[in-house]
Amino acid sequence: MKFPYIKVPTSDPVKPWKPLPLIPIRVFDETGDSSLEILALLDSGADKSLFNAEIAKVLKIDLSTASEENFTGIEGGVLKAKVKTIHLQMVRDTEIFEVPVGFIENVGFSAILGQEGFFDKFSITFNREKLEIEIKKV
Amino acid sequence: MTVGQEKWYNLFTMIQLSEEIRQLEDKWVAIDENGNVVEYAEDLQTLNDEISKLSYRVFIFKVPKLDINFVPTTL
Numbered sequence: 001m002k003f004p005y006i007k008v009p010t011s012d013p014v015k016p017w018k019p020l021p022l023i024p025i026r027v028f029d030e031t032g033d034s035s036l037e038i039l040a041l042l043d044s045g046a047d048k049s050l051f052n053a054e055i056a057k058v059l060k061i062d063l064s065t066a067s068e069e070n071f072t073g074i075e076g077g078v079l080k081a082k083v084k085t086i087h088l089q090m091v092r093d094t095e096i097f098e099v100p101v102g103f104i105e106n107v108g109f110s111a112i113l114g115q116e117g118f119f120d121k122f123s124i125t126f127n128r129e130k131l132e133i134e135i136k137k138v
Numbered sequence: 139m140t141v142g143q144e145k146w147y148n149l150f151t152m153i154q155l156s157e158e159i160r161q162l163e164d165k166w167v168a169i170d171e172n173g174n175v176v177e178y179a180e181d182l183q184t185l186n187d188e189i190s191k192l193s194y195r196v197f198i199f200k201v202p203k204l205d206i207n208f209v210p211t212t213l
Contacts, residue, residue: 006173007154011163011205017154024152024197036186039169039199052200054166054182091197108164110200131153 001093005131006039019131024091025111027051029059037091038110042124042133046114047071050081053103055111061086063103071102079104085117090135097121152197163203168196 005019021042028035036059040049050071056063066082073079081102089096099117113119125134155173166185168177176196179185189196 004153006152009155009157009160009204011160011203013157013160022199037195037197039197052182058182058186108200108202110166110198 001090001135003133003135005128005133019128021126021133023113023133023135025113026089026091027055027059027111028087028089028096030061030086032087032096034059040111040113041109042126043112043114044119044124046112048083048116049099049101049112049114049118050107050109051101051103051111052107052109053082053105056082056084056103061103066103069102071104079107088118095137155199159201160204162201164201166198166200168192168198170194170196 003023006022007017007019009017022039023042024037025040026035026037036055038055048071053063061084063082063084066084069081069083071079071081081104083100083102085098085100087096088099121138123136123138127134152169152171152173155169156175158175159167162175162178165178165180166182167175168185168189170176176192177185177188179188182198185198
């Protein structure tokens with residue numbers, strides 16, 4: 001499957017738009033009966049996938065039994081995430097797969113797809129020149 | 139690439155988000171397949187309630203702060 005990079009405007013209208021590796025995914029609730037379709041950022045440097053906790057709330061994913069894990073970035077601060085394995089699907093693909101996702105409260109992004117459960121399941125090629133991402137099942 | 143994959147790729151046509159995104163930092167937005175904002179809200183529950191009334195496909199995205207470079211990588 002190939003996905004185009006999606007160009008996002010910057011706050012300054014004079015500056016060029018930023019192409020981001022955003023792909024459309026479907027996030028399922030625990031029963032598989034309902035889902036949300038979101039744009040998720042591919043981040044090969046992230047150990048795990050991280051989602052905004054509002055997604056879990058809307059899909060009624062029970063985080064009371066989720067394990068708590070700490071995450072940090074280059075700034076060194078620590079974010080606490082509730083990690084739960086959920087089901088995802090790339091939009092218009094047929095396969096549904098399991099991914100452990102850390103849900104974080106009060107963050108300014110919707111979803112990041114990282115190594116465990118996503119990059120380790122697929123061969124992913126970023127072609128920035130062609131503004132194209134190719135994802136193949138391993 | 140197989141014929142099927144080529145067809146799939148052509149079906150996903152979003153290559154850029156609408157300029158309207160500039161006014162919607164920190165908001166949850168619903169975007170159609172051409173990148174146009176069709177709904178937005180302060181929280182995802184409100185947005186989801188609104189988009190459940192739509193008859194066409196939209197994708198959800200929380201608009202990041204656009205004047206700050208984003209380095210999401212966890213270590």
